[in-house]
Amino acid sequence: MLNVGKIEEGFVLDHIKAGKSLSIYKHLGLDKLDCTVAIIKNAKSEKMGKKDILKVECDINTLNLDILGFIDHNITVNVIKNCEIVEKLPLSLPKEIKNVLKCKNPRCITSIEQELPHIFVLTDEAKEVYRCKYCEEKYGSKEF
């Protein structure tokens, strides 16, 4: 059994679908932060069988967690202060996501314009549909 110690202040992202933690690590920009991060892969889970967990020790205002709602809104976000869970953050679909998806439409201006951010806008919350801001190409959050 692998043991990872408690964190003083930060987040514990629990119930991540097994194998998705590295992708979340990248999209939260954790590779650019100088803080302690524990990536736990394939932990046993009664509910999920296997799951990933991310523990991030940082100031709670450092991370923008909006993208988690898009990646998987079943992830549990525990906010930690003084080694205790002080809040569980609800996740919802972000209205707009930037540079997470790449537009796959070869006729989209994003395919040629230099340094143009790939922006997707939530157009149907019930069906979890996002569309490219520029060409309106459709993406479901499940395609991620």
Added chain:
Amino acid sequence: MRHLMSPLDFTVEELDKLFTLADDIEHNPAKYAHACTGKKLATCFYEPSTRTRLSFESAMLSLGGNVLGFSDAGSSSAAKGESVSDTIRMISCYADICAMRHPKEGAPMVAATKSSIPVINAGDGGHQHPTQTLTDLLTIRAIKGRLNNFTIGLCGDLKFGRTVHSLINALVRYDNINFVFISPDELKIPEYIIEMLREKDIPYREVTALEDVMSELDILYMTRVQRERFFNEEDYVRLKDFYILNKEKMALAKDDMIVLHPLPRVNEISVEVDDDPRAVYFRQVQYGVYVRMALLLTLLEITVEE
């Protein structure tokens, strides 16, 4: 400052104001002949489009303004690899308003985000062509006197035709519109449009034979069935004649039915129909100029006193 990217950028009320202005321009052209004196329109056409570009230029010249621009990417700095963002920053220094056509979808929107002058989307790939939709709406409004309470048949390539999709999205905002989609199975209207009509509880029918519905229509919107859309030549040959509008089919229509077409027409409307007063597709071209004149004035925020 406003731009025009999609026909839905304007509310129904704003469109009504725009069409009322276009109507006044049609009936009092002299009043507007110098409205844009000293103003310059840049037509940035990254792919050739004779009709749309000339329509914009005619509109600006009719308002007393000037035009400058390029008519294909090869003669612009895009050939040297300049981005749309950089080009529009430069154009913003040369002109007061810009009409942009680009083969890449969303290019005019990118331009609008960097521009200090209004940008009009003059067609971006298979995505949007808002001034064609405004032209279609103004033509219907001017000739039928209303944008509600009618049955419109859309005929031909309903799968790929962006003008058709755009017109449907614009018309669903008006009351009591009944849609009839006339196309071969291979070129049926996309499912997402059918879903949208169902959700809004808007009546529609899908048929394959134009003759079967001719007598019901108040408006017939013709489009071209393109050979390249078919997987085999046999299917194309089998289906293409379904959609040639001729005198015999026109004889089945109401006396006040009107025929629209975004043009260019190839063979889907027989030339013998051109003299029928119900064939309004060339008048539609003229309305395209009026609506672009009204659009230029609106986006430039120019008002003309009585």
